[in-house]
Amino acid sequence: MGNTIEHPSVELPPEKLVMVTGGNTGIGYETAKSIAEMGARVCITCRSEDKAKAAIERMQEEHKNEMQKRSHAENAAAQASSQPTSEEIEIKPLNVEYIIVDLASLQSTMDFIQETKERMQYLNILVCNAGIGFAKQAYTEDNYESHFQVNYLSHLLIVLHLMPLLQAGAPDSRIVLLSSAAHKGGKLDLDNMQGRKSYSRIGAYGSSKAYMIMAAHFLSRRLEETGVSTFSVDPGIVDTDIVNNYSDWKLLSFFGGASKKMGMMRTPKKGAATSVVACVDPSLRGKTAVFMKSCRPANPANFCRDGKKQEDLWGYSLGCLNQFISDDVLKEAFPSARPDLLTIPKDTRTVEEKIADDSGKKEGSSGDKEMGDKSKGGEASLERKQDEEQPEIESSSGATEVPSEKVKASQEPYGTNLEEKIPEDTLKDEDNEPKASSKQEQTEEQPKRELQSAAAELPTERVKAEEKPSGQVSEERGVTDDAENK
Secondary structure, eight states: OOOBOOOOOOOOOTTOEEEETTTTSHHHHHHHHHHHHTTOEEEEEESOHHHHHHHHHHHHHHHHHHHHHHHHHHHHHHHHTTOOOOOOOOOOOOOEEEEEOOTTOHHHHHHHHHHHHHHOSOOSEEEEOOOOOSOOSOBOTTSSBHHIIIIIIHHHHHHHHHHHHHHHTOSSEEEEEEOOGGGGGOOOOTTSTTSSSOOOHHHHHHHHHHHHHHHHHHHHHHOTTTTEEEEEEEOOSBOSGGGGGGTTOHHHHHHHHHHHHTTOSBOHHHHHHHHHHHHHOGGGTTOOSEEEETTEEOOOOGGGGOHHHHHHHHHHHHHHTTTTOOHHHHHHHOTTSOGGGGOOOSOOOOHHHHHHHHHHHHHHHHHHHHHHHHHHOHHHHHHHHHHHHHHHHHIIIIITTOOSOOOOOOOOOTTSOOSSOOOOOSOOSSOOOOOOOSSSSOOSHHHHHHHHHHHHTOOOOOOBOOOOOOOOOOBHHHHOSSOOOO
16 A cells, blocks of 8 residues: 655765764664665764764674675575576675764854864765754753754754855755654744744644755755755654653654554654655756655645745844854855845844843833833823833834844745645654644643644555664654654
8 A cells, every 4th residue: 555665776976975964863874874875975973972883883784784685695596596606795884984963052063064074075965864853842052942953953054054065066966854744733933933932842843844844945046056956855754763752742652652553654764765765866856945755756835835934934044043154154155146045134133132132121111111200200201101112012023033134035946836736644754743732831632632633644655665674773862863853
């Protein structure tokens, strides 16, 4: 039942250089291993050196065992048909290396970028795979909501700074951004990007995955004539370490366990197939801003394809990264882009600075009002109070986190209007995705309604694929060290 999920077997030259964030576990591990087995040089990222080394050792051992089994099977078949058997083949080790990065730290991300530039002169494929899911509300050392920074913002910083390496690896360099079916439960709310007004674990995760799809569009708009293409990928509902992150959530754990028992979850290897297709499939050469699901182009949620929302996210993101991005960085990253597409918002305060400024204004204005009441009395103080309150209401209504400049969006590239639209399901690969709740703590009824609704839409499609061993090393913020979305 359903479509066979498989990626093409492509022979890649040894100089082909591929970077996979979160390549030590889950979908990232299987993506890195599959591409390395095709002959490419692969670099994985991880927060832990020990885990990175262990993942590479495991990858090498699995590859050796698989090649030996294949050789023995071929010889057995040859003997059965009275054909001469082949000699034992020399098994070359996979060309895999690692670089350490903690995506929950923008400074660590910048250190990673610097080391990458020192070790590499070009890059052919960048797979932004690492991530966390359904984490409890928490903020990074940079004061950003954890899903927002780990899944999206730090990856965008990497993309912007490594773009010259990708252009040096062109033509047909590719950026692959890992999304999720959970993106349909997300939204772009510029007044609550960091979840300080209200927070939902499902909503925060889904929004971060929606941003990856939107980034594929706003990046492609600026990459014309560079030979660099963008893809966003939904790997399906995948059995990865992300389930550890919602073990405290009984309803979600129940539906996750039921999905696994009913065969609705893919193995990490099957989940990685769509990422691998986006990386190496020759038929995708020259295509860009393509959303992929089950190894083929598909349609994401409508709001992710909204050009204005994409540009709003772009402007907001630049404001968040203002300490690490300059005009020169953008010009080097997008040498062919129109100048109006590279404008950094005038208001480049960080989210926390804006919140602090807002609070300071409110405290200062209340002090002024008290002094005005004492010195001027009745009517004069009332008029002043009314005059001062009005701008406060306007600034707190949306300007707190919204960049002031907005860029006019151009026509969307390939991959958004397909003749055959594929039904959208609710749960994601490594994550499931009902909708966001209201305040800091969700009530028992809200997640129940969300999950019951999600269960009604659980995909019934079963995936057929060649099973190969897959293992996992966990990480990234208490869930999947890196990877992994799914």
